[in-house]
Amino acid sequence: MIRRSIVLAAACAIIATFSGAARAGERSIFDDVKLEAIPETNGVDPYPNEMVLLRIRGVYRPLINIAHLVQPSLVNFGWTNLMRDRGFTAEVDGFRAEGFERVIAIFPEKSGPLEIGSFVHKLSVVDGDGQRALEVRSQPIVLNVAEWRGPGGPKDPTQWWLPSGEVRITDDWSGDPNHVPRGETVRRTVTIEAHGVMAEQMPPAPVMRSPGILSFRGPVDHDMRATPEGPVARAVYRWDMRPATVQPAIVEAIEIPWFDTRAREMRKAVIPAQRMAWAAAGAPARDAARSDEPSTWLIGLAGALAFLGGLALLLTGAGGRPKLQPRAFYAMRVAAWRGDAASFRAAVTDLARAEREAARLWSAAPEVRAGLAELDRHLFDATAAPRPSLRRLARVISAARARACVALRPARSGLEPLDGPTKRA
Template sequence: MVIRLLCLLLWAALPARADTLRLIVPDMRPVVGEMIPVTIRGEYTGPITLEKMTFPDSPAYDWTQVARDRWADERVDGKLFRIFERRVAVFPRQPGTLTIGPVTHHLTKAQGMTRNTVEVTAQPATWTVAPYPGSGRPLASSHVTVKDEFSTDPSRLGPSETFTRRITLTADGTMAHLLPPRPLIREPWLISFAAPEVRETRLTAQGPVAVAIWEWSMRPHTGEVGSLTPIQFPWFNTQIREMRGAVTLPVEIGIAGFGDNIGGTPGALRRVVMQGAAFALAGLVLGLIVALPGRALAPRRLTARLRGMLPNPKRRALRDAAKTGDLMALRGAAEAFIRAENRLGRNPDPAPLRALDEALFSGTPPGEFDRNDFLRRLTARRQAAKTFSHRDPA
C-alpha cells in the first residue's frame, strides 16, 4: 500500500507532457519538381478555442495543401491528446539543399474564464534535391497518361469539313503549372484554330493530380493526304527513377475518296506515275510466271510475292525526315512506313523503332543518334520477304 502511494505521488510530481508539433517526412532524395509529401502533426493538451497555422512560402519550392485539416482525440502513451494533422505536398524548384520550416502553430487555450496564447513550433526538415534529368519543365510523376480524341475520323473527311482534336494530359503527383506548354500543330496544308487551354490541379486522397486539356478545330484546305507527327511528352517516372515519354500516335488527315489527290500537283502526279509503274511491273511479272511451262504458282503464293515486290510509298518521306535531324518527325515517318509495310504484307524489324524510342526518351541529342544506320535497318527486307529460292513441284 505504501509503495502504491509513493508511486502515485511520484507520478503526480512529474511534469506534464508539453504540447508538441513535428514534420513527418519521407526519407528520399527528390529531383526538381518531384512531390515531397509532408504531414504536420500536433499533439496538444487542454481545450483549444482558436488556432492558426501558416505554411511558409519560399522561392525554393511550390506547395499545396492536399486535404482538410484533421482534428481528433487520441491516446498517446496512455494519455489523451488533441491531435492535429495537415497534409502538404512540396515541389522543389531548384537543385541543392532544400529546407522546409520551421512551422509554428498559434493556439488559444481556455482555462476557466481565461484565455492563454500558446505557440508550438516544429523543427525544419532538410533534403538534398537532385537536378531534373530531362529538359524543359520538370514533370515528375508516378503515372502519366495522354488521351488523343477526335470528333470524327480525320482520314475520311468530307469536303470543307472541320474536325476537333482534343489532347488530355494527366499526371499523378504534380501540379498543373508544371505540365508542359501547349503543343504546336502547324502544317502548310492545314487550317487550325486553338481553343483556350484548360489546366487544373485536382486533389485526391493519394495526392494532387494535374490535368491539361488542349483542343483545336482543324480543316485541311487541300485534297492532299497529310500526316501529323506524334507529340512527345517526356517525364520522370518517380517509381522507377528513370525518364519516360508519353507519345500520341501519328494522325493521317485526308478527304474521303480523294486520298491520292490527282488534282495536278507535282507530288500527286509523281505518286500516280509510280503506282502505275508498280502495277505494270506486277502485270509483267504475272505474265512471265504464267507463261513459264510447269512453273505456275498457286494464287495465294503469287499474290504474296507480287505484294512483296511493290515499293513502299512512305519510303521517300522516311528518308526526308531522317535528313532533318528531328527525331520526333523521324518517328512519325517511321510509324507511317511500318504501317505501309504491313499493308504490303511485309513484316519490318521492330528493333530500330525501339532504339529510336530509347534515344527520344533518354534525352539523347539528335546528333548522336545514327540515322543512317536506323534507315538501313528499318528498310531492310527480312529474308523471308526478299528470297524466292523455293520452287513449287513441277
C-alpha cells in the same frame, strides 16, 4: 521539551522534502504538447520541381478552444494546400489527447539542402483558471534536393521537365479524320493528365505540324484538383485540322517526355499518329443560297461554254491534253462562276484525283499553291480571311494545268523509221 521540538522540526523538514520532490516529478498537461513537420520522400532525395508531401502533425493533452497554425515562408519552394485539416483522438502515456494534421504539397525549386522553417501552432487552451494562450513550434528541417545527372532534366532548355507519378493522354476527334467532309475541318482535342503536378507545370501546346495537313491551334485550358495523394493537373489542347492535299496524309505522333517519380526513370507519353483524308462524297450542301450568286442564265451559259470547249478538244485532240476534260474541271468552272468556295475546293480536289500525274505538276505551281492556301484560310474562318477571286483562281489552275499537259506530252523521236526514210512525192 527541547528534544521534542527538534524531532518535530526534523519530521516537518523530511515531509517537506518529499513533497517538493513529488511536485517536481509531476508532469503538467501543458508539457504534453508536440508539433512536427514530416516530409515524405520515400527514402530518396527528390529532384527540383518534384512533389513532396509535407505532413504537419500535432498532439496535445490540454483541452483546446481555439487553434491557428502559422506557416513559415517557404523560401525556394512552391506549395499548395491539399485537403482540409484533420482532427483525431490520440493517447499519450495513457491519457487522452487531441490530434491535428495538415498535409501540403511542396515543390523544391533548386538542388541542394533547403531548409523548411518552424510551423507555429497558436492555441487557446482551457485550464482550471479559465483560458490560457500557448504556442507550440515544430523543429526546422532540411530537405536534400538531388542534382539531375544525364540528358534532359530540369535545366535542359530543349525539353520540358515534367516529374509526375502518372501521365495519361486521351485523344478525341469531333469527326472521322479518315472521312473529312469537303471544305470542312475537324477538331482534335488532346487531354494530358499528370499526378503530383500543379497546373503551371504542364507543358505548352505541342506543335501539330505534318506534311499534307493544315492545322490551326485552338484554345488551351489548364485546371487542377486536389487529392489526398497530391494535386492532379490537367491540360486540354485543341486544334482545327483538315487535309491539305488530295492524297491521304499522316498526322505524325508526338512524344512528351516525363520523369516517373515512382520508378525513378524517364518515360515518354505519346499523342498517337492519325491518318487524315477527304471524304469520298461530294462537298457538303450549304444551308442557303448566297444572295450575291450570279443569275441562273449565267450558270447555264458557263455550263454551255464548258461543254462546247470540251467538245472542241474532243474533235481536235489539240495540245496533247485528254480529248475530254474531266467532269471535275467543268465543276470547278461552274463553282467559280457561282462564287461557291466550298464546291470550288471540292472540285479542285476531284480534278487532282482524276489526273494524278498532271496534278503533281500543276498543284506544285507557286501561284496555285498560294491561291489554294488563301482559299483554305477563307474556308476555315470566313470572318478573318476574305474569299479570294474564284474566277481568277480557276484561270490560274487552268493555265498551270495546260503547262503540265504540255510537259507530259511524249517527245517526237529523232530516229528514222525502221523501214527507211519516208519517200516524198
